[in-house]
Amino acid sequence: MxxxxxxxxxxxxxxxxxxxxxxxxxxxxxxxxxxxxxxxxxxxxxxxxxxxxxGHRHPKVVQAVKDQLDKVMHTCQTVMPYEGYVKVAEKLSQLTPVRGHGKVMLANSGAEALENAVKVARAATGRDNVICFTGGYHGRTFMTMAMNGKVAPYATDFGSMPGNVFRAPYPVPYHGVSEEDALNGLKMTLKTDANPSDTAAIVLEPVLGEGGFYAASPSFLKAVREICDEHGMLMIVDEVQSGFGRTGKLFAIEHSGVEPDIITMAKSMADGMPISAVVGTDKVMDASGGNSLGGTYTGSPVSCAATLAVLEVFEEExxxxxxxxxxxxxxxxxxxxxxxxxxxxxxxxxxxxxxxxxxxxxxxxxxxxxxxxxxxxxxxxxxxxxxxxxxxxxxxxxxxxxxxxxxxxxxxxxxxxxxxxxxxxx
Structure with a gap:
């Protein structure tokens, strides 16, 4: 046609x-x-x-997908696990700069990864609140729409959003928000809206994606890390768009030397095959009960094969x-x-x-x-x-x-x- x-x-x-x-x-x-x-x-x-x-249809990734199709297409890994899932988890644990030993859950999209990161943070801390930033983008599910720092077109027509999500200014000096302004705004949010003892996590992109490709400075990211540590909150870094090599590091947060508690990723993980991941410190990731994380298609065998191939391409090329x-x-x-x-x-x-x-x-x-x-x-x-x-x-x-x-x-x-x-x- x-x-x-x-x-x-x-x-x-x-x-x-x-x-x-x-x-x-x-x-x-x-x-x-x-x-x-x-x-x-x-x-x-x-x-x-x-x-x-x-790139579109990288030959090594295409071949890995074809080879996997001759073996297993789907079992649901919670019913019958397979090598690809645990091999991807092993690789991401080794490569992702979270604090301590990393553990992994796989999902299908960036939004799913953020949803699950919030679930994990709430389970690990026993707290409800989440603080996000102006200009941030985290997805199109209801929780992530609430977390987004931009209304149109993502949430305009869909009614009330989930609660316990609060906002702080993201530092964009070009638009009049200095690093000092942003940190003062975050501290004010913790004072006036989101009680630190009720706040599970601060979620931010190290480089705004949909918000305009503005990078947070290493000093700002370090200050957020310190605020999280001071109040027992988790630091969740959204690398869905900035991760997997876009910034010259595997993850943009590596430019700062900061180690978050949780990192989410998706997009270029598998060269177009649908997959995402939540990688976090082992004690944090293990906080929720058995079978509390997952889904029918999460970490599909075909997408896992593509991810492993992508990681090989990163090294070889x-x-x-x-x-x-x-x-x-x-x-x-x-x-x-x-x-x-x-x-x-x-x-x-x-x-x-x-x-x-x-x-x-x-x-x-x-x-x-x-x-x-x-x-x-x-x-x-x-x-x-x-x-x-x-x-x-x-x-x-x-x-x-x-x-x-x-x-x-x-x-x-x-x-x-x-x-x-x-x-x-x-």
């Missing part, structure tokens, strides 16, 4: 809230390229929203080094754009987790969400998938595969530059 026929089916049968606004349908993909149902070639700077750090190199290339090009274009400001990257803000006034840091949307639309017309994000909808984020070929990378960046020129903001 071609794009027009598939769009007709989408309009008739896919719920509006779930339907993509895109009018092209993926037919096949390889590394950083997608071909649509009409045969058009498209450069992918979205990576399935940060899922494809090792030096993905972390490639992420650093990619980030340097992006940073250099962004810096040039910031000089050349009146609308490009606040360029930034941590490894290959890279972004810049689109503004109407650099001096005032005035967000320009309308132009941001126009740039994404124009890029799509020229054969490039580009994503926006941010509390103000004016951040362009770059999540191309870390394995992208250099000529494809440069072609995509040239398209972005052409869009900036065509929209007359030089």
């Amino acid at each position: 071609n794009n027009a026929q598939l769009n007709e089916l989408k309009t008739r049968y896919v719920a509006s809230g779930a339907a993509s606004p895109a009018t092209q349908f993926a037919e096949r993909a390889e590394n950083a390229l997608i071909w649509d149902a009409d045969g058009n070639r498209i450069i992918d700077f979205a990576g399935g929203i940060g899922v494809l750090n090792v 030096k993905i972390l080094e490639k992420s650093q190199a990619l980030g340097d290339k992006l940073g250099e090009r962004f810096a040039k754009w910031q000089q050349d274009f009146a609308c490009v400001d606040n360029v930034r990257h941590l490894g290959a987790m890279a972004a810049f803000d689109v503004v109407a006034d650099k001096a005032k840091h005035t967000p320009d969400a309308e132009l941001t949307g126009a740039l994404c639309k124009k890029a799509r017309e020229k054969g490039l998938i580009l994503l926006s994000c941010g509390l103000y909808g004016n951040t362009l984020r770059f999540l191309m595969p870390v394995t992208i070929e250099d000529d494809v990378l440069q072609e995509g960046l040239d398209i972005v530059e052409a869009c900036l020129k065509e929209l007359n903001h030089a």
Whole structure:
């Protein structure tokens, strides 16, 4: 079927809230390229929203999935366990920088991982409250919608959210929230809303994902760790988007040297296969009773095989080094754009987790969400998938595969530059 026929089916049968606004349908993909149902070639700077750090259909991952399909597809690991689950748990325990010996539970999505992290924290502390941050994004389930630091479009139409979730400011100096402001705000939240003795955990992203790719400083993360320790609260770090090599480390928290009690991860774990994980200190993870964590499909054999293959690719192809190199290339090009274009400001990257803000006034840091949307639309017309994000909808984020070929990378960046020129903001 071609794009027009598939769009007709989408309009008739896919719920509006779930339907993509895109009018092209993926037919096949390889590394950083997608071909649509009409045969058009498209450069992918979205990576399935940060899922494809090792590229579309990495051959080693594809082979691992095919091999697993010849063995076992599903048993439900709580009914009949299998090697893949425990091998993934072993690897993640060894690689994840939590305090002490790590233990692992696997789930299906980032939201499920966050839900289970909260369950574990409540079981381990006997407390209910959770503190999150403005601009944070943790998922689309009810608990994670309550935890999100941005209402639209995630929670706008869905009524009351679960309680015992409180908010503190995230440090974004560019938008007038200094590290000192954020820490004072967190302390005020603990004083006025969330009694420390009733608070199970503080949950934060070391680099905001949907909130705009703003990285918290090591000193801020260390201060949060100290506040958690002072009050007997757990520190939960959400690495769903920033983890698995995006920032040049396996996990972004490693840039700070801070060891959380729990880390959640998903997205690029398995190169597109659905899996997520909660990794935490053994005593914390063992706090809840038998059969209290899990689900029918959690840690499926096929997804576990893909995860193990991804970890091999990271080592064999030096993905972390490639992420650093990619980030340097992006940073250099962004810096040039910031000089050349009146609308490009606040360029930034941590490894290959890279972004810049689109503004109407650099001096005032005035967000320009309308132009941001126009740039994404124009890029799509020229054969490039580009994503926006941010509390103000004016951040362009770059999540191309870390394995992208250099000529494809440069072609995509040239398209972005052409869009900036065509929209007359030089």
